[in-house]
Amino acid sequence: MNTASTPADRKIVIVTGASSGIGAATARHLAEAGHHVVLGARRTERLALLTKELREAGHSVEHAELDVTDRDGVRAFVDAVLARHGRVDVLVNNAGVMPLAPLAALRVAEWDQMIDVNLRGVLYGIAAVLPSMLERHSGHVVNIASTAAHRVDPTAAVYCATKYAVRALSEGLRQENSDLRVTVVSPGFTRSELTHKGGDAEAQGAARDATELIGLPAAAVAEAVGYAIAQPAHVDVNEIVVRPTVQN
Known part of the structure; x- marks a missing residue:
């Protein structure tokens, strides 16, 4: 590890959905910190x-397979981190999917997928880390979350519903636990692979075109995550919205 960059409050951080996009950028940013x-x-x-890249740069990183829709798998993943390091300081619930389509298309399997990944996946992560965090x-x-947690657009109704729910459960978690910090980061158009799979071809294509035209680099969202984590223990940054200047 690059000890020259080790902060006094070095944290053990789990990042889900870390293989691309915001997750990979967040992993890089926090490892470099x-x-x-x-x-x-x-x-x-x-x-x-990614692990090889960051280790060769002198950073402290490890990885393991994780499917956030598998409750037992998420628990086992977190338990393994606890066994190796004795604690989890930060959980970044990033894994998500966004197959856009009108409700009338009745892509029910994709509705279920968004609920399973975007909402249940977040809940499973919280359930896995919460007991040890409360004990400590x-x-x-x-x-x-997303700016889709603040507004609803056609073809994104189910996606928006999952992200609104993430904001709601985050606020509930914050209110219930004065010892914990809870942050919701809501990116606008961000360059990632969210629009590359599933959904209605026209809706996905329009979102992809907009992202390519005005989208933020994933690193901008990673820096927002890093800012929240870097605050003193008595400072809880609850919500950050990060969008391109030209996004309405």
Whole structure:
């Protein structure tokens, strides 16, 4: 590890959905800040490449396969981190999917997928880390939502519903636990792979075109996550909205 960049409050950080996009950028940013980052995602070959890249740069990183829709798998992932390091300081719930389509298209399997990944996946992560954080009277949960958690657009009704729900459960978690910090980061158009799979071809294409035209680099969202984590223990940054200047 690059000890020159190790902060006095070096944290053990789990990042879900870390194989690409915001998750990978967040892993890089936090590793470069001197934290120990544990990467989780289904695409382990990508995780292995990112781990190798960051370790060769002198950073402290590890990875393991993680499917956030598998409750037992999420618990086992977190338990393994606790066994190795004794604590989880920060959980970044980033894994998400966004197959856009009109409700009338009745893409029910994709509705279920968004609920399973975007909402249940966040809940499973919280359930896995919460007992140990409460026992230590310390911890930080960072949930990646979206500007879709603040407005609803055609073809995005179910996606928006999951992200509104993430904001709601985050606020509930914050109110219930004065020892924990809870942050919701809501990105606007951001360059990632969200629009590359599933959904209605026209809706996905329009979102992809807009993202390519005005989208933020994923690193901009990662820096917002890093800002929230870097605050003193008595400062809880509850919500950050990050969007391109030209996004309405």
